[in-house]
Amino acid sequence: MTDLLRIEALSVTYPRSKKPALASVSLSLAPGKKLAIIGESGSGKSTLAHAIAGLLPRGSSVSGAIAWPALGHPAIPGADFGMVFQDPGASLNPVLRIGEQIAEGAQRHLGLDWREAERRALELLRAVQIPQPEAALRAYPHQFSGGQRQRIAIAAAIAAQPRLLVADEATSALDTLVQAEIVSLLTHLVESQDMALLFVTHDIALAARLADRIAVMHDASLVEIGPTRAVIDTPQSAYTRHLLSTHIDLADPPRIARPAS
Amino acid sequence: MNRALRLIGRRAISSIPVLLIVVIGTFFLLELASGDAVDAYLVSIGGGDAALIEHLRQSYGLDQSALTRLWIYVSSLARLDLGWSVAFNRPIAGLILERLPNTLYLMGSATALAFVFGTALGILAGARPGSLGDRLLSIGSLALYAVPSFWLGLVLSVVFAVQLRWLPTSGIETIASGKQGLERALDIIRHLVLPVSALAMIYLALFLRLMRAGMAEIWRLDFVRAARAKGLTRARIVLRHVARNALLPVITMLGLQAASMLGGSVVIESVFAIPGFGRLAQEAVSARDAPLLMGIIVVSAVLVIVVNMLIDLVYAVLDPRVGASEAAS
């Protein structure tokens, strides 16, 4: 199958910084598949996600290639990929109605007028299980809980039916119960809509449950990438082994031992 | 809308003690004056005998103790009675009401001009932080922000009224021109162009800088990155997401500047000989008419309070978060 996304030897250095934040990273993602990127803080996970989404600050030096073979053209933000951020409180515009923030992507990319885009927004609010979706359309972000805001942000990100959803620590700011709900919502959405998912997290247990494949990052480089089971059961790099051992000591082992198949 | 009304109500109630502080403070400040209005009046008519002085003092209540007069003042203020102007020999309230419209035209137009162009240019500068246009606008606005309005007024009138003769140098309208209706309105507008521009520029620069700085902050926020990741047009990101949020502090500043603008119009009215409220203040000062000056200060404080209430309303419309926490509790 043609890959949806293929990254080759991608290096990124931020402006006014000498050390690269991403050093020659290569990976690929097939349509409809779920890839988890794990690694400790500062390892370059967000930089990778931002590079894919074209969100690096101006003046960053970038080398290597980001290709979208299955699309046959450079990816259009919103239309070909959507993005969800870590802090659901900050990723919605506080002064615009929820309806507008979901509809604007659909209006832009699906050739809908505002009325139709609004109807699509309503549909999406139902899909992400916001209670009383009609009222929610007219409401503002501060009127929702953290988990609900993240659902709304997800709805806005997928409004134009992208082929890939990039989630940068989309559940890290939420408490455990809500986190589980968001994860199952994400899983359900990508599977039902045949979307690929690139899920950035520092939670190995979560990655193991959710992803088809896991990529491990350390100090700006990709140290290992492979099928979830292989990475968990027979890690190739010393760093992954170290990561796994520290994690198993800390979190609940059964889930690690039996990753999603 | 309910929430906005509640806000206004609360501000109105909390304004009462503040206004009282203004009244009492001003009253005692003016008590410090070495002479009173009667002295000034006597100087202007070339003196008078002791009986006349006594009579005048009595008729204006100046022979009573300060506290008694304060009490009389505050209680008549409660009936919207501002007292009697010695210098103009007529009720102060009527005098102020007659002069106020000219100042409101001046201030209103200057505010509108400063706000519209200030925010528009601020958006232009803030749309691409660090670009050449941004830097030029920053430098330009800093320079403009340093220009005293009365001097700018003089320079403008040298250029546009004296040299080019495009606009009149002074007054609010052509005297005894017999103009009516639309013609008269146009005449007033022509007279207001220079004073309004002179008064507006410093605030235009202020709003520009505020808008630009606010936008620079907001570009960094997550929801702007989310908007970019949605692939929205640049115009929509700049206007609907960045500028829309950066507008809020500008609105707040609009309220904070109301008092300073009223002060600025005192000087501008003097430069352009506009018979307004500010000019009246200057006349009150030179005639040593303490009750008039007092009335002017009290009315301007009320004006500033009213402007801020309106600003609160606008703000509540623009920011859905206002009053949300209290509604929840």
Next chain:
Amino acid sequence: MSALARFRRSPEGVIGLALLTVLALAALLAPLLFPGDPLRIAGPPLLTPFTDPALPLGTDRLGRNVLAGLVHGARASLIVGLAAALVAVAIGSLVGTLAGFAGGLVDEALMRVVDAFQIVPGFLLALAFVSVLQPTLPVVVTAIALGAWTGPARLARAEVLSIRERDYVAAARIIGMHPLEIALREILPNALPPVLALSAVIVAGAILTEAALSFLGLGDPNIVTWGSMIAEGRAVLRSAPYLSIVPGIALVLTVIGTYLLGEGLAAMLSRRERQA
């Protein structure tokens, strides 16, 4: 990087400092450069600039040396600007710190007073104040400060409220320091940097207010100020507009210099804070 080096790296700060240094030198050296009263008659009236090397900027309506007035005017502007800002910041910081630290009814009362000062146009207040007393330098300074101290007061109060709960204040309280002592020794110095950053704006505002007051004839009549020079030039605005324009340019440059210096100082302070 030292604070000085950080300051030198901000072009605004350097330009501002240069402008103000020239001005300060002019102000300091005024009695040496142009000895005697700048208000005395020095030549024929309305002498055009650049015609007489002894009177490079010409003379005004009464034959007074314009350049001498300009240089002496710098003194008035800088002295009034700095003194008024100093008084405003001192009063404001004190009231704000007190309000923030005392809390409760004292805070409430002090803040209502701050509100009262904010809803009265500062210029109108200054006008009233100067007209009630005599237009001498200290009175003008006080009059301007009356309209400018509320900003520092609010800022100082906000700083105090945010700093109040921090560890070292709690520690001081445990040691048994008196609240006022804590306020003066621990809180005030910490709240000062942002208040200082605000000061440049206040100095600039004070210079502009002083000019406007003396423009309206409410300045000290015994000293030359740029505002009074501008007002003086108005009488001959049609024939000799430069008499009003030149002192205005000096005023604009001074205020720009103050803003730029303020931006440089802010860059210096903010970077230091980020490091901490």
